[in-house]
Amino acid sequence: MCLLENVRKTIDNHKLLTKGDKVLVSVSGGPDSLALLHILHRLQQDYDLSLYVFHLDHMFRGEESKADAEYVKLFAERLEIPVNIREYDVPTYIKENNLSKQAAAREIRYQLCVELANDIGADKIALGQHADDQAETVMINFLRGAGLEGLSGINPIRDDRFIRPLLEVWRKDIDNYCEEYNLQPRLDSSNFKPVYLRNKIRLELLPYLEDEFNEGIKENLNRMAEIIRVENDFLESYVVKEYKQILANESQNKLSLYLESLKDLDLAIQRRVLRKAISSFCGTKKDYYFHHIQQIEELINVGKTGSIIQLPQGLRVKRGYEKLIFFWQETQPKTKSISQIYSIPGKYQIEDLGIEVILKVIIAGPNWRQVIREEDKLYINKDRIGNRIKIRNRKDGDRFRPLGMQGSKKIKDFMIDEKIPVELRDRMPIFTTLDDEIFAIDDLRVDNRFRITDKTKEILTVQVNRI
Template sequence: LLHILHRLARDLDLHLGVAHFDHGLRGEVSREEACFVAGLARDLGLPMHRGEGDVRGAARAEKISLQMAARRLRLDFLQRVRRSRAYDRVALGHTADDQVELFFLRLVRGAGTEGLKGMWPRTPQGLVRPLLAVGKAVLLAWLQQEKIPYREDQSNLSRRYLRNRMRLDLVPQLQQDYNPRLKSAVWRLMANLQEDERLLAESTEAAFNSAARRITPDWAALSIPRLLALPPGLQTRLLRRTLGSFLSHQEITSAQAKNLLDLARGEKSGGAMTIGTCQVARAGRELHFFPPLPPPPEPCATLLPQSGMVESPDGWRLEARNLPEPRPEGNPVSPALAWLNGDRLAFPLTLRPLLAGDRFWPEGAGGTKKMQDFLVDAKVPRWLRPHLPVVAGGEGIIWVPGLRLADPVKVTPETSRITELAISPADDRTARVWRLLLAWTSQAALQA
């Protein structure tokens, strides 16, 4: 692939680079291959981008196969190079023979037409496969004709992997006993399936636009009533469409799609499941899709003894100050600020997470209520609640940042001193929690 693109570069106005990812699975052989690729890039006068990763560690951590982990890390690396170096496309060397292997691999796993269609020649994620219509034998013959050296991955000869057994055993046996032109038949079938898939993709996208909404770039909500009103086949496609935008190059199995439908059909809200790099949580009449949040830290209380600033071990920063005269009118513009009746405020203030049994008297309400009931009324998703901070004082919880002030400390005409509280995230986890909360409350306000 590299030699072909290099020869076409001037005519096609291509600006090329070479990227190589070392999976660290074959020791010295892997390092020799990296050196071979680096030498090839140097001889062609092209920039070289090298990466490596712990494939075995990723497979253990995510409970996936070595091959799936290798593919995920490799594609993540290639996309990082593309974005950071301002390349337009990542060109991959898949051939027509790879399509045949993938067809039978997915067939024996019970894939539907979405899987059996094979790889696209071009994807919205910037991947292109220029050799997808060319057989491996043709490419090997060209390399020999041009006297171009190449290396073969010896792990492709191991029957330990199912894909290799497809290539080495199943396909040759089918060609010998059933159809000598088996590969051509499979290519025709996959081409037909891709045409069908393009048509069905339009229906899926229309369903997505009707049933789903983006709350943030990394948070989508899918209406359960609208999902379940669709025909069964379109339900599965819609779930794959929604989930697929959050996964890092991972196939979505039929079992996973069924589990998502079971989550949607459940009678109770609050269920959740994790699929690869995406968490799906039931939130009322919606399914929420988002990258998993880190587990909330152990509950801890941070005291602010007087006016000033304090930072909590779980990543929040709280500041208190008395506002000068003249007193401000109305309410703070920023949800990160709260104006309290300083006459009723009792230091020290406590910055902490929510605790079981918490009660809260929201501003304007007739009395206290369970914090859980307040958050349900505010429609805050259950999966987000354990990550929220609260500020407590002598009157109990006096502020739920981003949501509501407590009634006993609200500013009144008789207030002689106004205290301003300001909260801000102090690490990446709390910054993401705050961003999610503000996006949610903003959309909830628009819907109201």
């Protein structure tokens, strides 16, 4: 089967293109991307494609880089395909961001390519990776100790946008295609130096394995990647369902998972759920590795309630009473200390505590027990309070006498017993008299000394709403 038909087969099998797609082709000028552009041009009518070309001059090789850009421009114009040439000072970017040459080039190329694709409304972005790249990638990930996702290598399609039509054809076939059609690709001499890990694998390790162990090693690596990719996709679809069940809540500043449900999962699924939580909350899994997942596992299994672990990029994970909480360090400011006097009755918003407080007065009367039935309110003997109260947050050493209990108790111990998360304790209102006698904690408990009796004349109702 000729190269063109192999590529067509890959496109159809993996549903890389839909008729009428607008496709931005990333072209460096090398054999892979030139062959890709030439093949897509030949298939243009079959798939009713609108083609565009993107080329980035990384400014690594001076005049040679400029010559690459000019060659891509002329090649695209010869095929009557619109072309966009960008320049970016990647060497300076490397110094400013402490990145490797390859990582920096890839990051900038991706960023500018996506920007252009969005500007022109491209449906797909076509990249030139081939089967040899797949074998090299799988070997790199194997040497790094990757899991199934890494060993599945490069996907033919990612995020329903990035496509790799050459992924199932070999470099030698691409070189032959370029020669057959006289494409005269540009060659980057740095690709032939065993300096970077990928180059060493391509130029030294894989040839050694072919000569000494298995001449079909690259085919085997590609086949293994395909097997693992299919099985990994199945596992991921299962994990998505489990994740939705275990996700308690998610916002820009916090994500939490139900702890007991998480602990019940098989370890393999639990790890994937944790990685998905990180990916969902952080927007990326970059910088988070297996040993970080192990840290979270330890927090889940043997960590104490309230324990927090620190992960890269300011991510924190906390073991709550019932939830595992992911949050950003900078989103946990210390609650401002407040102490304000309020008149009864009244409706007040206390923004520093994130609450609204509604204070009302009702006459007790002989049937007062029939009045105090609403569960979202506290009922207090107003006769002992007067017409003004103080609302503050907790202080060290605070004690009160919880209704229904003998003796006094530290508010700290009460909150622990009530399983109030540490980060919320300073935001819970403490209701006191003007003499600072505590008569209620948030909407949780009344002090026994301020309970309603048959002698009570007026009842203060307290309702606390979160805003």
